[in-house]
Amino acid sequence: MPSSETMLAAVGVVVREHGEQGWLVGGSVRDREFGRFSPDIDIVVTGDAEAVARRTAQLLDVPWFTLSEEHRAYRVVGEVAHVDIAAVRGGSILSDLAERDFTVNAMAIPVGGSELIDPFGGLGDLRARRLRAVSSRIFDDDPLRLMRAARFATQFGLEPDGGSLRTIRAHADLLWRAAPERIANELFLTLAGRQARSATVCWDAMGLLPRLFPEVAARGEPSPAALSRLAELTFVGGRASPLFPVAEELLRERLHEPVDGAVDRRTALQFAGLLWGLDPAEACQVGRRLKLSNALLSLLETSARMSRWKHAGLSCAPGSGFKMADGTLAGPRDPADRAAVLFLWDASPWEPEVIILAASAGPIDRDDAGSLELDELPFEDTLAPGIMVARRLMALWATREVEGVPHLPFDGDDLMRELKLEPGPLLGQALRGAKLAWEAGEVATAEEALKAARAAVGQA
Numbered sequence: 001m002p003s004s005e006t007m008l009a010a011v012g013v014v015v016r017e018h019g020e021q022g023w024l025v026g027g028s029v030r031d032r033e034f035g036r037f038s039p040d041i042d043i044v045v046t047g048d049a050e051a052v053a054r055r056t057a058q059l060l061d062v063p064w065f066t067l068s069e070e071h072r073a074y075r076v077v078g079e080v081a082h083v084d085i086a087a088v089r090g091g092s093i094l095s096d097l098a099e100r101d102f103t104v105n106a107m108a109i110p111v112g113g114s115e116l117i118d119p120f121g122g123l124g125d126l127r128a129r130r131l132r133a134v135s136s137r138i139f140d141d142d143p144l145r146l147m148r149a150a151r152f153a154t155q156f157g158l159e160p161d162g163g164s165l166r167t168i169r170a171h172a173d174l175l176w177r178a179a180p181e182r183i184a185n186e187l188f189l190t191l192a193g194r195q196a197r198s199a200t201v202c203w204d205a206m207g208l209l210p211r212l213f214p215e216v217a218a219r220g221e222p223s224p225a226a227l228s229r230l231a232e233l234t235f236v237g238g239r240a241s242p243l244f245p246v247a248e249e250l251l252r253e254r255l256h257e258p259v260d261g262a263v264d265r266r267t268a269l270q271f272a273g274l275l276w277g278l279d280p281a282e283a284c285q286v287g288r289r290l291k292l293s294n295a296l297l298s299l300l301e302t303s304a305r306m307s308r309w310k311h312a313g314l315s316c317a318p319g320s321g322f323k324m325a326d327g328t329l330a331g332p333r334d335p336a337d338r339a340a341v342l343f344l345w346d347a348s349p350w351e352p353e354v355i356i357l358a359a360s361a362g363p364i365d366r367d368d369a370g371s372l373e374l375d376e377l378p379f380e381d382t383l384a385p386g387i388m389v390a391r392r393l394m395a396l397w398a399t400r401e402v403e404g405v406p407h408l409p410f411d412g413d414d415l416m417r418e419l420k421l422e423p424g425p426l427l428g429q430a431l432r433g434a435k436l437a438w439e440a441g442e443v444a445t446a447e448e449a450l451k452a453a454r455a456a457v458g459q460a
Helices: 004-017 027-034 049-060 093-098 122-127 145-156 162-177 180-191 196-205 214-218 223-238 245-255 265-275 280-289 294-306 337-347 351-360 387-403 412-419 425-439 446-456
Strands: 022-025 040-045 064-068 073-077 082-087 108-110 315-317 321-323
Touching: 004 022, 004 040, 004 049, 004 082, 022 027, 022 093, 027 040, 027 108, 027 122, 040 049, 049 064, 049 073, 049 082, 064 082, 093 108, 145 162, 145 180, 145 196, 162 180, 180 196, 180 265, 196 265, 214 265, 214 280, 245 265, 245 351, 245 387, 265 280, 265 294, 265 351, 280 294, 294 337, 294 351, 337 351, 337 387, 337 425, 351 387, 412 425, 412 446, 425 446
Parallel strands: 040 082
Antiparallel strands: 022 040, 022 108, 064 073, 073 082, 315 321
16 A cells, blocks of 8 residues: 555646646644654645545545545545645635644645745744744634644643733633534544643643533632543553553453544543543533543443442542542552442443543552552652552453353342242342342352342341
């Protein structure tokens, strides 16, 4: 399949065939100046962009399709790269660049040439690690650029200049004029950079955090607490193998599975971490506002609900991670088996995700380092409290995944006969009591399990 350079060369051939001009623009130029490889090539051309795209695809023997009829934009698709070809805006390359968002994205290079066209000083801003708006109207033209500002600042280590930062803050209320799906896409693209702390700092500094997540702001939690939790989550979710060695293979596979076909699991975990501690209804409200998939809504609801989970042997107190029943931080002892089983029941089908989130949701305790090499950690003193409890819960989940969940030696019909019960809530209560005792290892025989069932409905 053609490489990005091969595809770019093919565009050059077609542009010359058609007697037109073409320019490499936007992120393609920025990334090249950064020395970063990008499989995405952005081209603008004079003349008929559709004809250029069709002919380029024909030369390369690859497919193409329309990205936007309104903007006359088309994509030629390769296996390892793709080229987006659009009509130049405003009739000239200078007019086109003037309509772009930030100076670092407002540079161009002629197709087949090497001379940089940089009317707004983007190269100097790039080298100075400065994010500067092309004009003060860019956010009125497209409010989604507010989110893009945070993404560029986070991904490329760019600092908004004073004027741009003031403009962003002044326009923050425009954010929701952008389509929710576009906002969600930018949000996840930003978090996908595995720099959740930096992203949240940017959103906060730009005045976007309360617009994105008013529920988080309303709970009165200081931003540093949320940022700290996200920083820890980036670590825990990103280095699951050393933290949870027993579940290493299972976690590696699971964390590489997308949640809904669009959002990868680690990114979804970081997002759920930001909302940890919200009321489940509030977390779902955030998800619905962003028009997220049912799978993501399920993760948000489950993680928010489990952030308030309490049992006699174990709890997930907001802001403090796993705690034991006496209120002390969990140490190297096991949680009660019954509590562990109940936890996994209630966290289903997001058991490992909730364990990671809960283990990340509190102050840092270096004493829980276990066998980790501390000099490999991405920042100092970085391990969440209750990590030993989290490890044991993860080990139990892994065992159940590999070996299956232990099945009772009888079913509901057997219970109805033995306990003389009719179908209904009481029977369900009896089954639950027996199942819990059986899975927790409190009973080992059918007779003992029946006794647990009797006790659950007051027949003991």
